[in-house]
Amino acid sequence: MTTVASHLVPRRKKSLWRRLPVVHQLRQSVGLQRGMLITGLVITGAFVLTAAFAPLLAPYGFSQLRAGGVAFGSQRPPSVEHLLGTSVGGYDVLSRVLWGAQTALFVIVVAVILSIFAGVALGLVSGYFGGWLDRVLVVVCDAVYAFPSLLLAIVMSIVISGGRANLVGGILAAAISITVVFIPQYFRVIRAETVRIKAEAYVESARVLGASNSRIMFRHVLRNATRTLPLIFTLNSSEAILTLAGLGFLGFGIEPTSAAEWGYDLNKALSDVTSGIWWTSLFPGLAIVLVVLGITLMGESLNDLADPRLRGRRAVAQASGTVAETSVVPGGTLEAGPGGLAGLQDGETFDEHGIEVTS
Template sequence: MSTDTVIQPPRRRLRDRLPVVHQLRQSVGLQRGMLVAGLVLTGLFVLVAIFAPLIAPFGFAQLRDLEGPFGSQQPPSADHLFGTTVGGYDVLSRVLWGAQTALYVIVIAVILSLFAGVLLGLVSGYFGGWLDRVLVVVCDAIYAFPSLLLAIVMAIVISGGQSNLWGGVFAAAISITVVFIPQYFRVIRAETVRIKAEAYVESAKVLGASNGRVMFRHVLRNATRTLPLIFTLNASEAILTLAGLGFLGFGIEPTAAAEWGYDLNKALSDVSSGIWWTALYPGLAIVLVVLGITLVGESLNDLADPRLRGRRRVAQASGTVAETSVVPGGTLTAGPGGLGGLEDGESFDEHGIGVRS
């Protein structure tokens, strides 16, 4: 009577299947430090953006309180921790509300470009032909333009360069979307061209699956694995593009929403006069948010590399690294017993069974 039993691998817990937790458990050393720092900065940015109406001491366009006007270019004090701007706005409130505006633009721009770029890349790579050639030429032409210049042109076309909160947010988001679509298009098209030649795709076609089913059920599922990496990198680029639009005067009006690029533009003359607080804090906010999102994106990019992804698993399984020496006929290794096994006089036969000498 056979007593053989099949040992089932342990089931992964729900928290281990979460994307961030799973990637965090894979990372080691400096890579883990970069990922943790990026997650902390990004998480802080998202929390500030969500709770800005609650934690901001004043409104983004508020110029006075019960005690009277705030005053122009007031230095940091107990009443205004980050001072006031040349227009009389509270700098701390503008920085906090600006995080909310940046989050709106990131979400709208990346989602729009994600759907448009993925759909166009999927259709182009799957069907090919004249449609593929036309889409490739158009996307390459768009990609050849400087991104900020293209965003400026689109902002002027959409809103005339100035608008209210949602009009400005959508104008900036659509401007950035036009810049990002070619990036998603090129990645998804390349993956689709590769995947559609796989055996399982050909088998689905032979079995009578429609083009739509093959595209969305078999090809798309395997072609979108790198999208989270592009998403994080494009989110940081979206913040820089939004700040560039505001700095050049094509962003959102200050009475409609707070925007870091606009505040930096108005602080240019202050810097030469020794008024440092109006430019320091909006600029520092841009740097920290972009740094956090970039660290997350670069860490995920490294962990997506199979050569780097298994470092922790290999390091845990190997234990003590034994010395090796090259001899005629192959490499002499310490074997499962490590160096201690060789020093104790224990050797191993060709089947890996320990033999005491």
Template sequence: MSSAVSAPKASAPRRPSLWSRLPVVRQLRQSVGLQRGMLVAGLVVTAAFVLTAVFAPLLAPYGYSQLRDLDGAFGAQQSPSADHLLGTTVGGYDVLSRVIWGSQTAALVIVVAIVASIFLGILIGLVSGYFGGWIDRVLVVVCDAIYSFPSLLLAILAAIVISGGQSDLWGGILAAALSITVVFIPQYFRVVRSEVVRIKGEAFIDSARVIGTPHLRIMVRHVLRNSTRTLPLIVTLNASEAVLTLAGLGFLGFGIEPTAAAEWGYDLNKAIADVSSGIWWTALFPGLAIVLSVLGITLVGESLNDLADPRLRSRRLSKQVAGRVEQTSVAAPTVPGGVVTDELTLPGEASQLDTLEGEDRS
């Protein structure tokens, strides 16, 4: 037996480093061709968005509510010039500065909205899916009811309830974020619940029940960790929706006061009249900022979705027949009483071959 154990096969396969197992990083390494292009483009745009938000105070030439500098007032609706690279708005703000500062507001709303909704959504999804019964039915009906409302209407309602419609930076951010939260919780709930229901039927949950594992331990140790697979995808898609909802709220006049923070939706709203009078810069740049940030995040989300599904994931196709035949179960004769060295499959490849063979003997 000792000789068999010391054989190279018995040594554990090298585990990929923690870095390469992180979500996104793992998918990036896995992707090829167009899918890789999409993911990289999305990551670049998203990174630019995040960096702009973080370094807004350094990048922006003026403050978000600055109307004048040492030379006097900026003046309203000035066309792009050396002083104001993207011109000024009808209210006399610098467009470039507002766009840059606006990314900070958007990023804050994304973070607050996701943090607020993800914990509650996962918790009720887990409880609802695991225990089932009437709690589950009630929660599903409530979430379906929330789905049936137009999300913007709900967000407006929440904004009015939380802050009376208008407020300062944090009040506005919280109002926007929490109103989005109301819409997001059902999404996390739905995704986590369906995963939990699927996992609850797997044999390893039964095997945990057979040995008498308490419910809490099953939920945390076995169910929760296995049901978070699709969360990175939902997070990215929700992030882009958060940006859109914030912009929508601002556009409708439920956003943040221009003196409290820069906000793209608000600027767009104020630029409506400019469009017909040939002043293009006040509407174009905030609009572009919204489109690019949403596009970047959505590209990342969609690529993650494609890469998560083995049927959608593209792989490098060889022109020639290549590769080696995988070792299957009965390579070497049995060693009487020894260890089974003849059953060896490499990680990942065994399941691949199984699906190809499509043999199910249940």
């Protein structure tokens, strides 16, 4: 009995490890799809680690202008003291890029969490109860979704923070403006799934047994309607970074003395490009491109793996090849054409066209 239990525990741990979200999708992926997923995971993981350990990785503070009583100087080229040079404002470019990852991660987390809670709640109520409430919510969400996202973010930033803000105010302004844009996306997905699930037999059975609407919604419908949310989360995270960078580039972002932000640094580096000073704009722009690319690759790969039609193409091809090579003849593997049936009947032979040859 002890021996059996000792064999079951590792197997259970192994199965639980394989069922983890990222590990499960990684095992399903093949070929180019796996390469895209691994690349996205590596870039996104590096971004998250950089944001988490920015205070330890950055050589200077995001608003630091001098060290040891000596000013950094503006537009200094890359050197030993400043590996990526200094900006027009006299900030260390490397430090600003590393601290900017932390600001971007804060905005992603706050914006997506707020939009998920609001979008899921509205979609669940609208899809389950229907009626006039459903029609009103659908019209409002379609109107918001049709509104230009960056323009809406600018308006919300001005309303919340007056166009300029400190770290908390700037993050909330950007996050709330992004939240308003993302809510219709989560609302549409959850509403469509709720409308489909509430017609299932187990929901009807729960209603016949006397279960309340709240119990059916949160115990039976919500659990099955939120399976695609991680996919939308990854795809919307890259859009959140672009919206934050757009706000900073247009001058509606966070003050440089409150936090580092890549869009603001790009805005201040516009005049440097025509003067041949490339390092002030290259590295913030490269950070935006890499992070958006990594998150997009991961999101698109997960989206493909969630679609059985796209996920199963390689498996079907491999299975068909295996079946074609499988022996179905007692004498050996089936050869091309009916001639492979020669061993089925004693004394009878067939040519390559399947015609019996008589001796």
